[in-house]
Structures are given as structure tokens and as C-alpha cells.
Amino acid sequence: MRITICIFITCLFAHAAAAQLRFGSVQEIWRYADAHNVQLAAALSRERSAGLQLKQAKGALLPNITANGAYTDNLEIQPTLVPAKLFDPAAPDGSFYEATFGRRYLYSGNVNVQLNLLNTQNWFAVRAARLEKEISVLSIVKTKRDLYEQLANVYYTYLLATEAEELSIANKKAMDTLFASAQRKKADGLISQVTLNSTAINKEKAEKNLAMASQEKQLQLNALRQLLNTRDNIQLEETPAAITADTAFAADPDVLLAAQQVALYKTQWQSSRAAYAPSLSAVYQYNLTIAGDDFLQFNNTNHIPGQYWGLRLSLPVFAGNTRRVSEQKAKIDWTLSQQQYEAAGLQSQLVNENVRLSYQTAAGAYDKAKSIRHCIAITTNMPHGCWRKVRFPWMSACGIIQT
DSSP: OHHHHHHHHHHHHHHHHHTEEEESSHHHHHHHHHHHOHHHHHHHHHHHHHHHHHHHHHHTTSOEEEEEEEEEEOSSOOOEEEEGGGTOTTSOTTOEEEEOOSOSEEEEEEEEEEEEEEOHHHHHHHHHHHHHHHHHHHHHHHHHHHHHHHHHHHHHHHHHHHHHHHHHHHHHHHHHHHHHHHHHHHHTTSSOHHHHHHHHHHHHHHHHHHHHHHHHHHHHHHHHHHHHTOOSEEEEOOOOOOOOOOOOOOOOHHHHHHHHHHHHHHHHHHHHHGGGSOEEEEEEEEEEEEEESSTTOOSSEEEEEEEEEEEEEEOOOOSTTHHHHHHHHHHHHHHHHHHHHHHHHHHHHHHHHHHHHHHHHHHHHHHHHHHHHHHHHHHHTSOHHHHHHHHHHHHHHTTSSOO
């Protein structure tokens, strides 16, 4: 019995440990998301599908080979009228003999081979499929970038919420202490009811801020579970990261995607124009017919082979104006993609400028905060009398107040 209980407890703890995810940095979250995020997995699947479509488009350039077979049972062969003079020159004019030609059972088969020598639409289809493959690869880069931004936002928002919760807990304890002190002073008649009410309001605000901070933490954890596609418990820790002054930007996937879209729509427009072009193909066919009077008996049969090859030219003349409409629509899509490409480039530049400005502002604020913290640490460690003499000069030098 004790062994069974020990095994159960061990399995329970093992399950609890397996259901716990711990991340010490945003990079660890990114690595986990690479293998578990649904949107990223969908982008990878689309990339594989685009690769198969490219193979399919290239396959249209290969020869097309088909094989056919047929079986015919002539239950009754229709007689044919044959002029009697073919067999008897002395037969009167207008006289005929009834004769039957052929055999009852026919077995036939043929092999057809067709190779497109000139088909511009197939060529443009291969080019479009290749562009689709490149677009799918860029979509993976874009999806990963957007995912990393979301994960980083959730991660650091959670850390900020954790700090806010800790501050709210300390603030709530302070407000509880002040409220208890105010109640005692009110009972002793040292403060008014207005002061007590103000202290109570501050206490309620501290409790509300604590509840909001705790709720924000839970919301961010749920958002992280959704992005990581997991129900496991998540524990986040903060690893101090080095601050770098590198403000260079890599190529924007949105701009690269827009450029590939322009090339794709241009190819589709060229393909629509190619619908007016003729197509040329080479064909070859081999036929074999076996005729006999007995079913599946090939001893007394006739073998009738045949084969030919040739060239086929197809020239589209009229198709109900559908090709012209398709060309106009493709031209509109191409023009729109060019405008979207220009807009994507401009938006990328503005976003980069805003990010660089925000970074510089945050870096300046960080340096200022370190300076203020250093000044406060120096002044707070001085004796009380010295602090009264130097606090304003020190605060002025640190940029806290103006003297």
C-alpha cells in the first residue's frame, strides 16, 4: 500500500513538473514559440504548399503521356451491300450482294504522347509559382517578426505588471497602516472626519490598484499561453539584458513582400496577355487492334497496328471577350500593387524613425534615472544635519529641482 501511494505521489509531482514552463528571457520564449506557435506553423505549411505548386507548374512543361484501352463485342455485324459485278462481271447492273466485314471481338489500345513546344502561359505559370514560393518564404519572416514583437510585448508587460503589483502591495500596506493610524487619531480627536475619509479613499485606491495589477499579470499570462499554444503553467523570470546603442535596421519584410507582390501581379498580367498567343505542340500516337471470333482466344486473330506523329497549332480567335477583361483586371491589380509597394516603403521609413526616436528618448531617460538614483543615494547616506545643508545644491546639480 505504501509503495502504491509513493508511486502515485511521484507521478503526481512528475506531471506537475512537466506542466510547468519556465522562461528566463524573451529569447527563450522565442525559441519555444518557433516550435509551438500555430500562426508560424501555418506559414511553414504554406511555404511547403507553394513549393509543391512550383513543382506542379514545372510538370506542365513535361510531355503528356496517356494510354487507352477498349473492348468491343459485336453481337451482330451489320451487313454491307457490295455490287455484284465485283464478284461476277456478268451480273446485271443494280444487283448487290449482302456481305459482312469484321470479326465479333475487338481488343484495341493506344498510347498518346503530346509535348508543348510553344505555350507561353505555362512559362508564366512557372514564373508565378516561383514568385509565390519566394513570397511564402518572406511570409515566414514577417510572421516570425510579428510573433516576436507580440511575445516581447507580453513578456515585458508582464514584468512591468509584476513590478506594479509589488509596488501596489507595499503601497497597500502603507495605506492600511496610515488608515489604522488615522482611525486612532480620529478616536483621540486629533484629526477631522475629512482627513479620515481622505485616508480611507487612498486605502481603497491602493486596493484597486493592486487588484488591477494582479489582473493585468493574469491577462498577460493568458495571452502568452495563447501565443505559445499551451495550457501549462508559465513562470517568467527577468534576466538583465545589455543595452546596445546599435540602431541599424534590417530589411523590412513588409517592403520585401510588397516588392514580390509587384513582380507577381506583373507576371499575372503578362500571362493574361499571353492568352492571345498561339500554342504549338508535337503529338505521337500508336494504335493496336486485335480482332477475333472467340472470346479471349488469340490463336486465330488479326493484329492491326497503326501509328502517326504530327504538329498541332492552336490559335485563339474569339472567347467572348473574357481574355480582354482578364487582362484589364490584371493590369489594375499590378498598378495597385505598385502603389502599395511605395506606401510600404514610406511607412517602413517612418516606423524606423519613430523607433529610433523612442529608443533615444528612453536611453536618455535611463541615463537620467541612473544619475538621479546616484545623487539620491549619496544624499540619503549623509547625516541629517549635512542633508539639510546640501540637499538643495545636490538636487539642483542632479537636475531634480531648480535652485
